Amino acid sequence: MGSALLGTERRRPGGVVGGDAEEAALGLLDAAAVGVLRRRGGVLPGVAGQRPAVAPVDGRAQMPAAAQQRLGKLLADRTGGSSGGRRGAAPNLAELLPQWLAAARREGFAAPPAQLPALLEAARARTDLRADALALAGPRGLWLAKLNPDWKFALRAGSGALTAAAAGQDEEQDPQEAQKLWEEGLFAERIALLTRLRRSDPAGALALLTASWRSERAEDRLMFLDSLRIGLSADDEPFLEQALSDRSRNVRSTAAELLSALPGSALAARMAARARSHVSLGPDGITVEAPYECDAAMERDGVAPKPPSGRGERAWWLGQLVDSAPLSTWPARFGGRGPEQIIELPVLDDWQSDLHAAWCRAAVRQRDPAWARALLGPPPVPAGPVAAVGDPAKLLSILPQEERARWVADFIAAHGLSEAFQMLGVCAVPWSERLGRAVVDALDIARDGGSYPWSFSGVMGLAERCLDPAAAEQVAVLSAAGEDPPEASPGAATYWSEAFQRLTGTLRLRALMLAELRG
Numbered sequence: 001m002g003s004a005l006l007g008t009e010r011r012r013p014g015g016v017v018g019g020d021a022e023e024a025a026l027g028l029l030d031a032a033a034v035g036v037l038r039r040r041g042g043v044l045p046g047v048a049g050q051r052p053a054v055a056p057v058d059g060r061a062q063m064p065a066a067a068q069q070r071l072g073k074l075l076a077d078r079t080g081g082s083s084g085g086r087r088g089a090a091p092n093l094a095e096l097l098p099q100w101l102a103a104a105r106r107e108g109f110a111a112p113p114a115q116l117p118a119l120l121e122a123a124r125a126r127t128d129l130r131a132d133a134l135a136l137a138g139p140r141g142l143w144l145a146k147l148n149p150d151w152k153f154a155l156r157a158g159s160g161a162l163t164a165a166a167a168g169q170d171e172e173q174d175p176q177e178a179q180k181l182w183e184e185g186l187f188a189e190r191i192a193l194l195t196r197l198r199r200s201d202p203a204g205a206l207a208l209l210t211a212s213w214r215s216e217r218a219e220d221r222l223m224f225l226d227s228l229r230i231g232l233s234a235d236d237e238p239f240l241e242q243a244l245s246d247r248s249r250n251v252r253s254t255a256a257e258l259l260s261a262l263p264g265s266a267l268a269a270r271m272a273a274r275a276r277s278h279v280s281l282g283p284d285g286i287t288v289e290a291p292y293e294c295d296a297a298m299e300r301d302g303v304a305p306k307p308p309s310g311r312g313e314r315a316w317w318l319g320q321l322v323d324s325a326p327l328s329t330w331p332a333r334f335g336g337r338g339p340e341q342i343i344e345l346p347v348l349d350d351w352q353s354d355l356h357a358a359w360c361r362a363a364v365r366q367r368d369p370a371w372a373r374a375l376l377g378p379p380p381v382p383a384g385p386v387a388a389v390g391d392p393a394k395l396l397s398i399l400p401q402e403e404r405a406r407w408v409a410d411f412i413a414a415h416g417l418s419e420a421f422q423m424l425g426v427c428a429v430p431w432s433e434r435l436g437r438a439v440v441d442a443l444d445i446a447r448d449g450g451s452y453p454w455s456f457s458g459v460m461g462l463a464e465r466c467l468d469p470a471a472a473e474q475v476a477v478l479s480a481a482g483e484d485p486p487e488a489s490p491g492a493a494t495y496w497s498e499a500f501q502r503l504t505g506t507l508r509l510r511a512l513m514l515a516e517l518r519g
Contacts, residue, residue: 052147056139060110066516067104068112074100075118089501091509095464097122100513101132107517111136116144120151175204182208191223198230205231210239218248225254232258237265244300256302256324261365263326267301274298275325278318279355281334285346288355290314291321315354322358327371330359339374364394372398379411393422401428409438417442417459424459430468439463440471443500444478453495460499467503469511476504 063071077093104111111119116137123133134141134154145154181193197205209224216224225243228236236258243255244267259267280287291298294305294317302324307316327339334342347355356375363371372395392411396404408423409432417439427435439459446456453460467475479500 053143055113055143058110058138058140060108060138062112063104063107063109064516064519067109067513068115070513070516071100071104071112071115072118075115075122089498089505091502091506092464095461096506096509096513098129098132099465099510100517101129101136103514103517105132105135109136109517110138111141113140116141120145120148120154124150124153178204178208182212187220187223191227194224194227195230198227202231202233203235206236206239218246218251221246221248222250222254225251225258228258229261232261234262234264237262241266244302252300253302253304257365260302260324263328263366268324268326270297270301271321271324272326272329275321275329276333278321279333281345282348285348286334286351286355287348288318288351290318290351315351318351319354319358319361322355323361323365325362327359327362327366327368339371343374343377360391360395363398367398369398369400372396373403376407379407379414391422393426396423397426402432404428405432405435409435412438412442417446417456421458421462424462424466427466429466431466433468433470436463436467436471437474439467440474440478447478447493447496450492452492453499456499460503464503464506467507469507469514472504472507472511475500475507479504 062068074093074097119133119137120141123130123137130153137144137154142154145151178193178197182190185193194205194209197208206228209228213221213224228240240255240259244252244259246252246255256267259265260271262268274291278289278291280289291314294303294313298317298321299305303317303320305317307313330342331337331339334345337345343356343359346352359371360375362368363375376392376395376399396407399407405427408420408427411423412420412435420442424431424435424439430436431439440463443456443459443463447453479497
């Protein structure tokens, strides 16, 4: 060892006689080779490990050969386009992979066995792919995941969840398996279990949570409680009422929020009584007399006593009372008027913004489309107040898909895209023809107006994912590079041309992908 470290010129290896340093080095290497062979020859064969079980049969149909090849290309380039900088005109395959997986899942195909390792590796690297990737992988994907610790995330879903996901059905969890996982599993596994059970067996999930509630940490109780949003019903009310007395303020607040989403709950009735005492209809319009204190009973029902910075106490308390009261409170309070008539009533003493904002939160929490429609009203004209209802996207998410798309299309036609990004994000995919045309027209207007394309990169990204592929030819017309408008940034026309070329190529590739999946 010393000769190997110091060199044969400085230390002659033992057993090597005569010769120069080069011959000594060769002798040292020969001796090392003999030693390695001697050790290998003396090794006793180990005990053979247990052979893996045979992979289960996946009875789903195999996808067409062209679709299999497409999946291979997408998985091979799943990190493409993530380095930042100028994107050029080529489609981003990394952004197309989630769409391809979702489409393949809808078609009911099984993943090609040879591509299961790459599919699981993609799901390991990107959590947004996991639901569709694991559904596509099916029972064979679960079998393979058991053989590689790097893919243990797939095991947390459980065999029932994976099989059900592949079939597009809710899982039926074995009660004993669920009990064991709840008692012994990691926090992430327990959250996943509770979420799955709330979809298939809400009462069973509540029973598990109730049994261990007092022994859970406060931060864990908050996360577990939040999972009750799935399948929330009147059966959850007794448990949530007890949670109002929890030691953690955040747990109490979440319990109160969930109870207020149940219009028939006792808490909703208490909040309605309080709200009615502070909001009434007078001869000149709606009169508001905000509370002067936040008493202990209000605090127990989830009213936070301390307002955020810059907000008055009375307005803060009033907003919490109103947004927790059932919206059915107000037609009776205001002479049988409907939501649209109530919204049109004048609100005295500058309380309108606070009152309407609270009604917006209540409409979102209670998923009431009639109130959402009334609060949104028609899309404001170009000179009108764009943010009159705060965050229109949340209210839009309650409306039916077609109505939502029409509203956003009319809004974009009046105001352009600068304030439409979040609204576009809640519209159904693919966008309707009317909405897609409005987006493309607005992008064209922005280009002609000299706007820099990077200002619309978010909308462009959404369009690549959400525009109907049939709009490719409409976009292709805009791809030709022209001269920069007089007040445009240098090179803006070239960037716009690249962006429209990329959008055109992406839409055409999406159309081809769908055709390949359908054979």
